[in-house]
Amino acid sequence: GENVEQHPSTLSVQEGDSAVIKCTYSDSASNYFPWYKQELGKGPQLIIDIRSNVGEKKDQRIAVTLNKTAKHFSLHITETQPEDSAVYFCAASTPAGRRALTFGSGTRLQVQP
């Protein structure tokens, strides 16, 4: 089945700096890669996603890149703000087989004011 690995597990940056979180996946059939943000005590919320027919997607300060050959994808947050502090999860989904998202282990991002 699919296996998603996420790094780093914790990340501390200064306000205004950029943050990058990386994930790798194992199943070459995976075709959908969402990123979720989870604030303390709440359920995860989708912040951006990318499909396998696209190499990069951007939404304001957030961007995601996908390298299908290497089977890895990354989340980039620019001009970080204290409210970006949260746990971020990457995930991957395949059209067949295990019929649900497989999540990475999460990255705790702390933006220092």
Add this chain to the structure above:
Amino acid sequence: SQTIHQWPATLVQPVGSPLSLECTVEGTSNPNLYWYRQAAGRGLQLLFYSVGIGQISSEVPQNLSASRPQDRQFILSSKKLLLSDSGFYLCAWSVGFGYTEAFFGQGTRLTVV
């Protein structure tokens, strides 16, 4: 618009007691439904998913069971809780597999004492 309700928000139960967590979805028909568990500081582990009424797939052998008595209702149960059942339980729904976003509830913090 679609909404997902999960309750209770927090629960403290003694070892050996039964468990029933309920999740309902509004504003959509025939959703795919999921139960995830999140241990402290860790990722999301898929426990069960359902593609329709009475159809339950189990991902991990464990002390828990799930049921879907109605199209938009998903219940997580246990006959006798173990200490290791403590965690943050999340219900989620999606419109399909492989290419679609999953929407999460706010979660239930279960502490088994």
